[in-house]
Structure formats: structure tokens, C-alpha cells
Amino acid sequence: MDSEISLTVDGRRHTVAVDTRTTLLDALRDRLGVTSPKKGCDHGQCGSCTVLLDGRRHLTCLALAVSYDGAEIVTAAGLGPEDDLHPIQEAFLDHDGLQCGYCTPGQVCSAVGVLDELKQGHPSHVSQDLEATPEPSDDELRERMSGNLCRCGAYANILAAVREAAGRGQA
């Protein structure tokens, strides 16, 4: 059974017919040709499909497209096109926070989400004081980025990139 939904993706509004079984990830990749979010597991276990959905990071493989009618989605391509990258993307380049690049759009979207969550004072599993505004310490960043697997093992460099984007420079 098909349903029509509308999605705003990277600033462009689309109306698209989807099967009720279609995930948000497949709606993006397969129906709309938006392939910046990647499919690494299709089961919510790897983070490759992370986008910013209505401003917050979100896995698109565990979401059925029909329940996101009207959603506003920003992918890594929308954060910064190739010729006008977001500062986090620039930091990934400078620190070589990628190898094969398949997890990278998800890592980038997650990093943007993480910095925003820190700014808004959301605590994490490693926050000592749940009331205080958490600092973007290495432990906090690692913990918060842990939903995004990178089999190439770029973690050390991704951390350096996110740390720089968090305003902590080369520390």
C-alpha cells in the first residue's frame, strides 16, 4: 500500500509516494536519490544512516517513512555541500577523521547533534553531575559519539575533529 508524504530534505521540499513498509532511509536513498545517509545495518546498530530530523540527530533506518510526513531533514550534504563545508566537516578533513568514508556522513550529523545537545545541557552516561551543564570533555564526546561505528577505526581522528569543533582546539 502506498501513501503520499512530504519531506523537506536539505532545504528542498519533496512529495513522494512510499510503501507503508518503506523506511525513512529507503525513502531518502531509494525514492528521492538522497544518498548522503548510508545504510550500514538497517537495524539501528551502526549510526551510518544518522541525519538531523527536526533539529535532532536521528537514525532513519529504524523509522517508517509514513510516520514522518512533514518532517524537516538535514543530511551531511545539507550541512555543507562539497564546496562550502560545515566547520565540523572541515575539521574531519583536517584531522583525517575518515578512511572509506561510509560512516562519515552519519558521524558528521551525529557530531553536530552532540555539540548541540551539550550546549543545551543534556547529560550523558558519563556526566558526573546530572544538573550541571556538561563540558565537551573527551569522555563526553566519545560516549556521545558511540552510536556511530567506524570499522576503519577512524575514532581517534574523529575525536580530534569533534574536539576542535567544540572549541577545544588541539588539546
Add this chain to the structure above:
Amino acid sequence: MTEQAAAPLQPRSMGTSTIRLDGRLKVSGAAPYAVEHPADAPPLHAWLVQSTVARGRVSALDAQQALAHPGVVSVLDHTNAPRLEDTSNGELAILQDARVGFRGQIVAVVLAETLETAREGAALVRVTYQAEEHAAELRVDNATYRPDSVNPDMDTDTDEGDVEAALAGADVVVDETYRTPYEHNSPMEPHALVATWDDAGEGTVLDLVDSTQGVHGVVSALAPMLGLEPGQVRVRAPHVGGGFGSKGEPHSHEMAAALAARTTGGRPVSLAVTRQQMFALTGYRTATISRFRLGARSDGTLLAIDHQVFEQTSAIREYAEQTASPTRMMYAAPDRRTSHRLAVLDVAVPSWMRAPGEMPGMFAHETAMDELAVACGVDPIVLRELNEPATDPETGKPFNNRRLLDCLHRGAQRFGWSGRPAGARASADGEWWVGTGVASATYPMMVQPGNSARVRSLDGGRYSVAIGAVDIGTGAWTVLTQIAADALDVDPAAIELEIGDSSLPAATVAGGSSGTSSWGGAIVAASQLFRNDHGDSPDPGVETTASAAEDPVAEEYALHSFGAVFAEARVHRYTGEVRVPRLLGVYSVGRVINPLTARSQFLGGLTMGLSAALFEESYRDARFGHIVTQDLATYHVATHADVTGVEAEWLDEEDYVATPMGSRGIGEIGIVGTSAAVANATYHATGLRVRELPLTADRFLP
């Protein structure tokens, strides 16, 4: 094809950190991976149906319900799939008869208009089997088959001197068994391709946009089976989301897509293997059992080394991991012996995974060396100094540049090895036992024959450089551009590199740490010949294609890279949890061509080694023959929070015996020895010797 002896290259761009040329495309997600390539026509989606028995025959396959599902176009099985001309490769010869060789084997392919309908269609295919008795458990007592050779073509056994007599006369003997589990490569991009079959015109019949480590390797494996000439198959792979060996050779899903595409009247077929299916279909590392015996004088000088390996292959296609190969060249000892025996099981086909042989073999060897150091009461680094061979123990040839001890010494200095307590269970920090460990690393230097490159002059002093190499995340786009720039003596910005296409000059696989050496050598040879023939200011449009002549000098040496890995482990006193706050690798690999991307490769190898040390284990249920842990929630790999202080450095050197670039290859060595260093550190922390990976918490509980 012209062969050209490549002269040593002076580094200008080589040796400077260069940001990945494909980086902008990748951080924005604009780099297209296999199934992301826009096809000429809307593709049909393929979904695989896998066997649910480990051995037997398909007795009936009912596709009625599947075909009745809206959107399903066809179902291919062994009764209606196109016939292959050659079925000798038991992994790739799918859908040719009713036989089932392992649980998870492809028994049907459903083609449908959408992903959802293809998936639903696959669920609706009813398959009944005539099951037969199967064997799926690796044990020492059933690993009795002696293969003719081990991967890639090494001796199965070696035997020098009299090992038993030397062990009998030794002051100290370590005699232990070490085990490594099944491991799955698990690249983040699942194996996937778009296949189009069009035999209407001349030229390409089968066109694949694939996720592979070697475009030409896919052509040479598939073409003869499909009755095509190599020139009728074109494979492209401009961007590949990791492979770690699992995309080194084609697997059965590639054949499934090719066979399916042959039936659709020219319509492309898109096939993405699911994460779960990868655990049966796209290769893995066999579990290994190593019986290791070291005999030594009381001071630690080795007299005998005996390494008996028991591991597994598949009944439908042989693959013999070369687990004892590093044991043959690592340390001096007059009496030495190695052997490999396989259990032939009704299981999925094992294959290459990062540093096949060296990774599991060096876990055993380097843990045994640590046990010997403890038994003799000598420092582990001193033990390795004592047993440093003057020439290669395996071939008798001199080493090109064996700097294992330099790596150990530099690492010891940076890591702060001196002052380490000699005894185990000597340091604690709160509820954590703290220890440190070290292990050696090694990997052979390999240049593959059969590579050539094409250099063509363009307008404005620019050059096109083309070779069918593949960048699976190693940085080939960048590094080959740097090599070409130096070989033509121009700025890297003047190079237009073309790779990832089998219509380009032939290239071998991105594997065995041989890619950059093999492709780079061809690029240097072609560039130098180009300059020879066409001078420094050629007219646009002239070109030279050449391959590198084999270097006779290299034949005289034993060519290997070396490294030393240091780890700090903390083991929780009450829960047994293991953490690794510090991991350092120091490597001797010849010239590092791009320090920025090379460091990433070393860190990636170390991280995968850490992951293997602590988490990775594919569990096979021998009753049914399949891997139970078939997703990323149950097959655990390291994530951000697991990776704290991982660092890598390398010795400043060049090796022109190895390649004209002075480099040796870096992709594998980071994973070698790493899990042994971590295991040795956990021993030092706790006094408990764990001889089996992964080092899960239960192993440290009393």
C-alpha cells in the same frame, strides 16, 4: 605491454601530509558507493533467499506466493537460472544444482520493483530440503586434512632440524594452546552492486558497479564462468566503503546479481547484501587453534619453535589460512617446525581478513613469547633482542631492512616501558588492576605482478594517469596522485588520476598491503618511460602504457615490515571488565608516502586489533552450522568509547629494494601483534594468562 625498470623516485610530494583528495566528497556524503550510482533505467531490486540447512538438497522450491505478491517480477532458482560454463569455483557456482553446501547459501534470488516487495517476495518463497548429516564444528581431532599449500601459495608444513630433541634438551619449555575465534570483516558498507546485462551490441555485455577491492579480479573470476571474454565485462568501483579482505575476491552475491541481470532484458539489477546475510556470504576469518611449543636455554635463548595450526575450510571451496607463516621468519632458533591442518566443514567459505595468517599466528607466537619471558625471568624486550636472527630463518636470505629492535626500543622510550614492575599483579589503581604488555608485529612486503599504468599528456601541462586500482579507504586516490606527481616531476594538482574501473590498465587487488607498492611501481615505470619517450614538454594527447619490470635485486632479500605494539590494560577487580587506556604502535615500513592518511591506516589497524582483543567473536552453532551472532548488536566491534589513547608512529626510513617509491605497504601490520600486546598487558595486570580471544570479562573472574 612495455616493461620498464623503475628508477628510485626522489620524494617531493611523497612524504608530505596531503588531505584526502576524495575527502570533500566523503564528508558531505556526495561520493557515490556501489548501489548509489544512478542507473540508466530504474533497477529491479534483488533479494537473496538463503538455505536453512547446512547440507543436503533443495527438494522443492515453491515461488507461487512470491510471484503473486504485487511488485515481484521473477524468482531465480537452480531450475531456471542461466547455466554457467565453469562450476569449479564452488562458492561462485550458485543456482546450478539442488546441492546445499552450507547454511546460508544462496538458493534463490527474488527480483522485484522495490526493495520492500523484493524482501517480502523472498520471505514468501517456500523451500523444502532433504537435509543430510553435516559437520560444522572445528576441533583438533577433526582438523586432519593437509592442504597442498596455504594462502596464497606457501608451504603447508616446514621442518628443520630436530624439534623434539631440542625441546627435550631445553632448560625451559612453553607448551600451550592458543585460540582465536571466527571473525567477520564487517566493513561499514555492506557488499552491494548494480549489474546490467546487455548483449545487443559490441563491447561490454556485463556491466557492474560493485563494492570490491579489485575490479580486474572480479572480471577474471566471473567472465569465464559466464562464458564471456574479459573484455565483455566491465567493473567499476570508484568509492568502496571498506573491505578488510572481504571484498578482495568476488563472492556469491556478485554472481547472483550477474545471473539475475542476464534474465531481465537489459534492465539493471541492484543487489545489496544485508548486514545479516554478510555473516554467511561475504567471507570471514577461520577460527584457529595453535599448539605452540618454545624450547629455550634458561636465559631465554630459543632452541626450538614448534607451531601446529588447526583451523577450518569449507567443503565447497578450499581456503587455508597461513597462520604459522610469521613463525617461520620471526625469531632465530636452530630447530623449528610449522604445520597447518584443516577441518573440512559444511560451512560458509572462509577468506581473507586483514592480515590473514599474521593476525591469528602472531597472537599465538607473541603470547607464547611473553610466557617464555615470564618463565625465564627476562624482560620481554630483552627476550626479543636475544632471539634476533642474523638472516631470515626461513629462506636464509638477508633481510632488506629488519628494524624490529629499533621499533621496540623507540616504543619502549615513548611508552615509558622502563621501570615496569617485573612481576604480574603488581599495580592497582582503585578497583582496577593495571599492567602493560608488548608484542612484535610483522608483515611481508609484497609486489604483485600484472599491473600497468597509462600516462597521457593533457592541455596546460596536466597529465592523466590511469590504473584500475581501488581506494577502499586506504587513501589510494591521494597517494597514487602524489606518486604520479613525483614520477612526472609536476605538482600533484597537475595530475588527473583515474582509478576504480576495469577498462583502465590492469591492476591487482587492494589487499595484502600490496596495493600502493604494486600500482605505484607501475605508475612510476609508465611515467619514467613517458618522459623518456615524450620529453618534459610533450604535446597534448601523447601517451605511454607500461608496467614495472621485476626487480632482480629484491629477489636476493627477505622483504618484511616490522613493528612493536605496547598496551596498557586495566582489569576490573570485581567485574573482570578490561579497558585499554593506552595503545602505541611503532612501525618500520619504508617511506611513508602520506603521513596523514598513513597514520589513519596504522590507527585503524591498531583499533581493529584492539577490537579483536576485547570484543570480536562470531559464534557458530555447530548443530545448525550458522553464525548466531549475525549483526552488529551481537558481533561487537570497538566504538568511540572503547578507543582512548591509541597512537602510532614510524621510523624515518626508505626502502628502495622494496619499491621505487621507497615504501613497503602499511594496511595490515597495525592489526598484527596488537591483540597479543593487550593480552600480555592483562596478564601483567592480573597474573591470569588468557590464551583465547576475545579477552572478555568472564575470563578474569575467579
